[in-house]
Amino acid sequence: MRALLPLVATALAAWALAGCTSMPSAAELDREANATMKASFHDQGIAKADRLNQDLAQAACSAEHAPSAEMAKRIEAEALATVKWPAGGRYVGDWREGEKLAQNGRGMTWTDKSAATKSNGGSCYNCHQIDQKEISYGTIGPSLWHYGKTRGVKDVADPASAAVVQYTWGKLYNSKAYVACSNMPRFGHMGLLDEDQLRNLMALLLDPRSPVNQ
Ligand code: HEC
Numbered sequence: 001m002r003a004l005l006p007l008v009a010t011a012l013a014a015w016a017l018a019g020c021t022s023m024p025s026a027a028e029l030d031r032e033a034n035a036t037m038k039a040s041f042h043d044q045g046i047a048k049a050d051r052l053n054q055d056l057a058q059a060a061c062s063a064e065h066a067p068s069a070e071m072a073k074r075i076e077a078e079a080l081a082t083v084k085w086p087a088g089g090r091y092v093g094d095w096r097e098g099e100k101l102a103q104n105g106r107g108m109t110w111t112d113k114s115a116a117t118k119s120n121g122g123s124c125y126n127c128h129q130i131d132q133k134e135i136s137y138g139t140i141g142p143s144l145w146h147y148g149k150t151r152g153v154k155d156v157a158d159p160a161s162a163a164v165v166q167y168t169w170g171k172l173y174n175s176k177a178y179v180a181c182s183n184m185p186r187f188g189h190m191g192l193l194d195e196d197q198l199r200n201l202m203a204l205l206l207d208p209r210s211p212v213n214q
Pocket residue numbers: 102122123124125126127128140141142144168171172175178179181182183184185187201205
């Protein structure tokens with residue numbers, strides 16, 4: 001801290017000498033903060049410095065004010081357009097695998113030496129209650145206990161369930177398609193989980209045989 005004081009004093013003196021009468025604007029400070037961030041980070045392991053580049057939603061949702069309703073709609077429409085619907089319309093896999101994936105929080109850390117060979121987990125329990133037997137879960141997201149049951153899904157192949165099934169796939173693929181500033185990871189869009197993994201999570205949430213719907 002003490003070492004910083006002369007620096008701060010020098011900066012202030014330079015500012016005064018330059019004859020500045022007003023403080024830098026918010027936009028100027030933002031530019032400087034960005035330049036400092038860019039200069040301080042570098043590629044490391046699987047974490048590349050391009051993570052500092054914000055996309056439309058990230059920029060709008062981390063700005064001082066929440067995005068306007070119009071901007072939120074645009075973010076959601078662009079996010080929905082990124083959703084890749086499952087090959088052959090096969091939406092649902094094995095709920096047992098889905099439960100393992102929901103429990104699994106591995107991946108995405110730059111120290112992870114096995115990133116190239118092992119797939120990521122879903123970390124769903126970090127934010128959601130899912131199977132009631134699991135007593136340890138986060139509450140950032142709503143409870144997903146009885147997810148399919150409360151939405152009336154008796155048979156995932158039944159056309160009457162199509163809207164719920166499609167919404168759930170879209171939500172897992174790119175959560176911002178329905179909530180512009182969602183805190184939920186964009187599992188498909190960001191390449192965190194593949195199609196088969198998404199199918200297994202779909203089964204966990206929607207299959208009437210899954211413990212989630214008992
Ligand atoms: C970092 C926290 C976080 C993680 C991890 C997370 N979610 Fe979410 N999720 C949320 C939040 C917050 C919401 C509610 C706001 C929204 O819609 O984005 C949500 C909403 C949902 C919804 C919609 C619920 C409804 O009633 O419409 C589903 C389905 C869902 N999450 C499934 C999952 C699954 C499956 C996983 C794991 C692959 C997961 N989430 C991981 C935070 C998270």
